[in-house]
Amino acid sequence: MTELKNDRFLRALMRQPVDRTPVWMMRQAGRYLPEYRATRAQAGDFLSLCKNTPLACEVTLQPLERYPLDAAILFSDILTIPDALGLGLYFETGEGPKFRKVIRTEADVDALPNIKAESDLDYVMNAVSTIRRELNGRVPLIGFSGSPWTLATYMVEGGSSKDFRETKKLAYGQPEVMHRLLDHLADSVIDYLNGQIKAGAQAVQIFDTWGGVLSGWAYEEFSLRYMKKIVDGLIRENEGRRVPVILFTKNGGQWLESIADTGCDAVGLDWTTDIGNARARVGDRVALQGNMDPTMLYAPKQRIREEVEDILSRYGQGTGHIFNLGHGITPEVDPEHAGAFIEAVVELSAKYHQQ
């Protein structure tokens, strides 16, 4: 494998000294980029794009051609696992993801097949190894998965949801059935992420987009417990280097200490948590990733720059911070404003890393 030319993302995740704060954006390859929309049109639709190895590689690299980003993230989706489990994923324009089949009963859970990621999700593994080869050591490649709880919400609801009524009905009414579903998903995620790591992913992130809709005890029981099982089951060293694990629970700011206790290397923060306060709470147990409100990208460029400076100063001196948005970039953002955000991190962060 080629030597990594820019490893500040991996170094910051391990709390090792860096020259400036590394930066990447959740959903950095996406609809806000005209070149992404053109490639998606060429592929036909979003799912065909995920399954087309050269084109999935192309869109992964697009944001890196525009901006001085410090990491690439595999172009795929968290819903590939439920799709491989036979639920039939499709996207209806403007309505988000949908499944042809839903999971509502004990019999539904028992009927779920055991999947083998390397064969059942071979298109993802092919994308990882192709992207890794094309990156040629420019920056590290991040692999990812959804958390079992977040995947379960889509599988039980049949798509996106406002109140997660069916999922909570199952969790509170028949907890043993929900636990069986979550356990099955955790095993699938471990196999899936280990497959991505073997194919060349140099760090992995678990997206727990909906953990924050649970109460404290329910978060521990239905979401965090299974993310810990995944952390314990992952390959943590490959090619002579640590493979860091990032856990991102949206709206999980009040549970930072328990998230850090899972043994992950970094915690992703949304913008509702003060990053300076978060750092004081977790100390140097984990790195912190985040956390500018993605909607700030609609503000004037000078305002974006001020916000970047504010977040850098709240985190303070030293390593352990990976700059990111607090959630994914949205389709209507002007790519020049995304550029101003990244440039501000590059230009303003070096002074926080002087020894």
Ligand SMILES: Cc1c2[nH]c(c1CCC(=O)O)Cc1[nH]c(c(CCC(=O)O)c1C)Cc1[nH]c(c(CCC(=O)O)c1C)Cc1[nH]c(c(C)c1CCC(=O)O)C2
């Ligand atoms: C909940 C969730 C999903 N997918 C994902 C999550 C968790 C992340 C989070 O918390 O934001 C994760 C995801 N989805 C996508 C990535 C790619 C990597 C990246 O650049 O960060 C990642 C990491 C591409 C995508 N995934 C999707 C798109 C847009 C599809 C398109 O091109 O039309 C992209 C670029 C589709 C998708 N897939 C999903 C949704 C809700 C949507 C949006 C549907 C819509 O707005 O129409 C499920």
